[in-house]
Amino acid sequence: MEDQKIITLDNPIKVGDIEVTSLTLREPTAGELERATLKDRPISVTLDLLAMVAGVPRSIVEKLPSRKLKEASQFISGFTEDGPSTGETQ
Incomplete structure (x- = not known):
């Protein structure tokens, strides 16, 4: 399994002064998993x-x-x- 993944966006995403052309993902920490799952809704957890x-x-x-x-x-x-x-099936 990869330790990191870079996802290049076809079109940049801009919110306020921030413009993102790619996302660099890494393995989540235990604390991040805990904070993300507090809402207990699959799409919210993912986001x-x-x-x-x-x-x-x-x-x-x-x-x-x-x-x-x-x-x-x-x-x-x-x-x-x-x-x-994401709620999608593969």
């Missing part, structure tokens, strides 16, 4: 966790195209047996 591990505001992650969200979600879910999902 919160992606924002934490990529180090970007959640508002950036909320604007990800669905294909990029699925790619990112699959990467982080590989670190946990019951990892968060």
Whole structure:
């Protein structure tokens, strides 16, 4: 399993003064998993966790195209047996 994954966006996402052209994901920490799962809703868990591990505001992650969200979600879910999902089936 990869320790890190870079997801390049086809179109930059801009929120306020922040413009993101790629997300660099890493393995989530136990604390991040705990904070992300407090809401206990799969899509919220995924969005919160992606924002934490990529180090970007959640508002950036909320604007990800669905294909990029699925790619990112699959990467982080590989670190946990019951990892968060986007609600999509493979």
